[in-house]
Amino acid sequence: xxxxxxxxxxxxxxxxxxxxxxxxxxxxxxxxxxxxxxxxxxxxxxxxxxxxxxxxxxxxxxxxxxxxxxxxxxxxxxxxxxxxxxxxxxxxxxxxxxxxxxxxxxxxxxxxxxxxxxxxxxxxxxxxxxxxxxxxxxxxxxxxxxxxxxxxxxxxxxxxxxxxxxxxxxxxxxxxxxxxxxxxxxxxxxxxxxxxxxxxxxxxxxxxxxxxxxxxxxxxxxxxxxxxxxxxxxxxxxxxxxxxxx
Ligand code: PGA
Numbered sequence: 001x002x003x004x005x006x007x008x009x010x011x012x013x014x015x016x017x018x019x020x021x022x023x024x025x026x027x028x029x030x031x032x033x034x035x036x037x038x039x040x041x042x043x044x045x046x047x048x049x050x051x052x053x054x055x056x057x058x059x060x061x062x063x064x065x066x067x068x069x070x071x072x073x074x075x076x077x078x079x080x081x082x083x084x085x086x087x088x089x090x091x092x093x094x095x096x097x098x099x100x101x102x103x104x105x106x107x108x109x110x111x112x113x114x115x116x117x118x119x120x121x122x123x124x125x126x127x128x129x130x131x132x133x134x135x136x137x138x139x140x141x142x143x144x145x146x147x148x149x150x151x152x153x154x155x156x157x158x159x160x161x162x163x164x165x166x167x168x169x170x171x172x173x174x175x176x177x178x179x180x181x182x183x184x185x186x187x188x189x190x191x192x193x194x195x196x197x198x199x200x201x202x203x204x205x206x207x208x209x210x211x212x213x214x215x216x217x218x219x220x221x222x223x224x225x226x227x228x229x230x231x232x233x234x235x236x237x238x239x240x241x242x243x244x245x246x
Pocket of ligand 1: 008162166167168169170205206207208226227228229230
């Protein structure tokens, strides 16, 4: 399976920045040397312009969240269908920053996944333990519970393992810890979804950068990366992409 290198711009970017960055990605993606799939997830204000600039290119565009309802009186929110209408094909759901900043529960994430799929979007569902949970040795149980609560029956999307303590900190788990967690997630997916669970991508996220990408992307069961800070600089994001497997 080709690895997926996904950029999560978070609350960063402007029209000028987005134009320059996606144009650089578009040019790089035209080079057949890139073996992976590329995805950028800008803030909602830039999804349309990014999708427009990437029309006809293999670089996909996604949102960073969506509401569980298709439309209605939900001031400030956007629906999965709206993202799709703007040209998005993917949406990140249940990111730890949304779980922390907006109190999103597993049940809410699951409802958003259902909405995303109904609108034709590929959901990328984030799970991961806090530092206290890792120190207490609870990471496997925490992630299993997040998967059980966040993934609807018949889930056919992407899972991203993002240890909360590794996000934006420059720290990463050891390669052995990443491999062990990805194997654990794979077992949970297969137990839950049967053979279909064996084919889903499991991304690693948390301080991925060009200097550590090759080692992380070489690990078994790692199906790509969800990249925050390093996705804002074309050369860094492409450096990670070049380290990915086809
Ligand atoms: P980071 O963020 O690469 O800046 O650590 C990853 C993420 O939150 O998706």
